């Protein structure tokens with residue numbers, strides 16, 4: 001099967017949604033450490049796996065174009081036969097849900113900028129950064145892999161995870177695409193050893209241990225049901241899993257569990273809170289108490305969607321330094 005890089009090549013296989021760049025900038029959102037499964041397959045075209053299917057997305061003016069693979073073509077390159085066809089209303093719904101397009105981003109930027117001059121200054125160069133609504137299983141296991149890691153390594157690690165444990169979906173230009181592994185695929189007796197062989201290091205134990213803990217406890221549906229639980233409860237459940245600390249839990253809460261108020265804090269954000277925002281903290285390091293105080297400060301400043309504002313600044317940081325936020329942060333310091 002061939003990659004489709006633009007609607008003009010095969011117009012009948014593309015659809016579009018109205019979506020101005022101030023509401024969504026694909027290039028910023030899909031490359032800024034929220035999801036690790038999108039790839040710029042040709043300039044401006046983003047190909048990745050969403051909801052067990054392969055998509056290419058592209059923006060042109062006020063439109064978000066998309067195409068979904070595996071429904072029209074014959075089986076080739078040893079890939080599985082075509083998947084059941086989704087109707088247009090369903091694919092529109094999946095994308096609207098993934099990008100949370102019902103949340104008006106421009107109005108939020110205006111409110112955050114009015115409340116916070118530093119946000120205003122940084123965010124003017126980074127419009128359209130919105131928070132994805134990812135599958136909770138994918139988000140959790142991806143973020144377990146983020147500890148002491150940077151985006152290119154995380155992306156490569158997750159690709160190996162999907163190739164080894166995920167269902168093969170299709171081949172595009174001979175490149176195979178795999179679904180994110182199911183929970184049960186990660187609970188096998190040999191999962192930890194296989195992950196170690198894939199270069200996961202100490203994270204192998206966390207991935208397999210968390211998979212087993214969820215399979216034996218909450219189940220994948222229980223994880224998804226945390227979307228309706230209060231933020232504090234969802235966070236507590238996540239923090240009880242192997243390899244999940246406060247920051248990973250907050251990333252999962254924000255990026256998959258509808259907790260717009262979750263503000264992930266790392267040592268960089270801790271420095272910024274003290275030095276740039278003058279937050280008076282109780283200790284001299286990022287203790288659990290300081291973590292809570294910083295989150296509360298930003299929730300007070302930015303309001304109910306504080307985690308979304310953090311995502312804008314996180315993205316700006318990555319872009320300015322062109323390096324992972326953990327090793328080089330600049331944007332907040334300009």
Ligand SMILES: Nc1nc2[nH]c(O)nc2c(=O)[nH]1
Nearest residue numbers: 033034146251264310311314
């Ligand atoms: N919005 C955010 N995305 C992230 N990715 C990652 O690895 N850390 C973060 C984060 O703090 N915020």
